[in-house]
Amino acid sequence: MLSILGQQPVSNCDGQSRRHFLKIGGLAMGGLGLPQILRAEADSTTSPGKSLSHKAVIMIYLSGGPSHQDMYDLKREAPIEIRGSFQPIQTNVPGIEICEHMPRLAKMMDKFAIIRSLYGGPDQHASDMCMSGYPIGPGGRQSNHPSLGSAVAKLQGPADPAIPPFIGLTTKTGHAPYSNPGLPGFLGLSYAPFQPDNEGMANMRLNGITLDQLRHRQSLLNSFDHFRQRVDANPTMLGVDAFTRKAFDVLTSSKLVEALDLDREDPLLRDRYGRGSSSPAFGEDAGPHWMDQFLMARRLVEVGVRCVTLSFGSWDRHGGNFERLPEQLTKLDMGITALVEDLHARGLDQDVSVIAWGEFGRTPRINPGGGRDHWPQASCALLAGGGMRMGQVIGSTNRLGEVPLDRPIHYQDVFATLYKQLGIDVATATIPDHSGRPQYLLDRREAIRELA
Numbered sequence: 001m002l003s004i005l006g007q008q009p010v011s012n013c014d015g016q017s018r019r020h021f022l023k024i025g026g027l028a029m030g031g032l033g034l035p036q037i038l039r040a041e042a043d044s045t046t047s048p049g050k051s052l053s054h055k056a057v058i059m060i061y062l063s064g065g066p067s068h069q070d071m072y073d074l075k076r077e078a079p080i081e082i083r084g085s086f087q088p089i090q091t092n093v094p095g096i097e098i099c100e101h102m103p104r105l106a107k108m109m110d111k112f113a114i115i116r117s118l119y120g121g122p123d124q125h126a127s128d129m130c131m132s133g134y135p136i137g138p139g140g141r142q143s144n145h146p147s148l149g150s151a152v153a154k155l156q157g158p159a160d161p162a163i164p165p166f167i168g169l170t171t172k173t174g175h176a177p178y179s180n181p182g183l184p185g186f187l188g189l190s191y192a193p194f195q196p197d198n199e200g201m202a203n204m205r206l207n208g209i210t211l212d213q214l215r216h217r218q219s220l221l222n223s224f225d226h227f228r229q230r231v232d233a234n235p236t237m238l239g240v241d242a243f244t245r246k247a248f249d250v251l252t253s254s255k256l257v258e259a260l261d262l263d264r265e266d267p268l269l270r271d272r273y274g275r276g277s278s279s280p281a282f283g284e285d286a287g288p289h290w291m292d293q294f295l296m297a298r299r300l301v302e303v304g305v306r307c308v309t310l311s312f313g314s315w316d317r318h319g320g321n322f323e324r325l326p327e328q329l330t331k332l333d334m335g336i337t338a339l340v341e342d343l344h345a346r347g348l349d350q351d352v353s354v355i356a357w358g359e360f361g362r363t364p365r366i367n368p369g370g371g372r373d374h375w376p377q378a379s380c381a382l383l384a385g386g387g388m389r390m391g392q393v394i395g396s397t398n399r400l401g402e403v404p405l406d407r408p409i410h411y412q413d414v415f416a417t418l419y420k421q422l423g424i425d426v427a428t429a430t431i432p433d434h435s436g437r438p439q440y441l442l443d444r445r446e447a448i449r450e451l452a
Contacts, residue, residue, distance in 0.1 A: 054306060054351070055386075056306050056352045057386070058297045058352060059130065059307065060294075060336065061287070061311045062315050064313075064317075065358045068118075068361040069083070069364060070329075070362075071098065072393075074086060086325075091105070093392070108337050113382075113451060114382055114383075115382075116380055117405070119403075122360075124136055124359060127179075127359065128359075129411050131147040141177075141185075142185050145185045146186065146441075149193055156422070159304040159305075160304030162255045163304035165307065166194065167196065167300055167308050168181025168309045171280075171287065171290070173280065179311065182309050259296075274335055275292060285314075287313050287314060288312070291334060313328050317371045317372060340354060353418055355382070356382045357379065361380065361401075378397050378401065383414075388452075414448065416445055420447045426440065426442050
């Protein structure tokens with residue numbers, strides 16, 4: 001633990017200063033101190049700058065499995081036991097209809113793309129497929145493959161030395177597979193996402209020093225300069241290695257803390273996103289209706305984060321499907337359209353890709369409890385940004401929404417596309433595993449041509 005003291009300290013009987021100080025090492029990911037994590041990123045590159053100088057992705061996991069027939073693939077010609085009660089509405093793209101409870105999305109359909117023929121996810125209540133393209137398998141979670149965020153952190157490193165490349169906003173749940181923000185797999189905990197939950201944020205705060213005090217505390221700033229000089233010039237400080245200095249950079253910049261401070265935003269913009277709550281949706285063990293996370297994700301990619309993951313809502317609607325979904329769809333509609341509208345307004349739509357999806361779809365036939373059960377045979381996805389071609393629907397399902405009818409799209413096809421938008425060619429990129437053997441990022445390595 002490295003402490004940086006202010007000048008002219010007043011000592012206690014134990015010799016410790018009573019002045020405020022910073023400690024490097026409390027900020028942890030996966031149980032490791034930040035210097036250890038940074039040490040594992042020795043090959044990283046940086047591209048700091050005032051404008052967005054990197055590509056990024058925001059991954060929205062709809063925990064529990066969203067109902068494709070009630071969102072983007074309504075089957076009004078099907079029998080009543082299939083089609084449900086929701087009505088389709090026209091969008092601003094001729095020929096594309098979506099659910100009546102997503103009117104904001106309908107007005108912005110030209111900035112989104114829908115996949116109606118998604119397949120490949122097993123009957124597993126877990127975010128693993130949505131974070132990595134791999135299910136829980138014999139090798140464990142994500143079949144021991146790294147999530148997209150972890151792979152990007154390994155291959156590209158931080159875009160800014162003061163900002164972690166991979167951040168998970170996913171809230172904790174009792175059912176642990178729901179709250180996987182993207183595991184590092186064989187890369188190890190060094191490439192796990194930083195999760196700024198309550199404990200993590202407490203470790204990031206500067207031990208009694210507010211950001212305003214930090215900005216105006218000349219003596220403390222002088223001590224930072226003095227510390228840097230000691231590290232660079234004093235042989236006795238050689239034990240403080242480059243990775244501890246990088247950890248020092250993270251804390252002394254306060255960029256990450258400021259990015260997570262939503263009070264810095266215009267209240268009108270926050271209202272446009274919606275506030276929501278961090279509590280589980282409907283009191284169930286799944287994601288929250290917390291629209292603040294969409295805004296936080298935008299702020300994070302803007303300061304240098306390459307991948308942000310979050311979970312939203314409780315979509316496992318075995319009962320009360322048509323009673324619960326209107327509220328949930330309205331909130332998702334509000335948050336995701338505000339995010340994409342904001343990205344366009346800031347000129348970030350070419351650099352930031354957005355994906356929203358769940359682990360599988362729901363049964364075409366409505367059960368006796370008024371719900372839909374698990375249906376891995378077909379699902380859906382919503383994409384935006386990244387310079388991809390928007391205003392289109394890719395694929396279709398058969399008359400009852402049971403299986404893909406044309407242009408089946410596997411989860412890994414979507415990942416190949418997202419990696420491409422991040423500047424990573426999955427046809428050639430590999431990462432060595434524990435034994436040193438190079439591993440491809442995906443088994444399927446062709447991006448979706450319609451989005452190019």
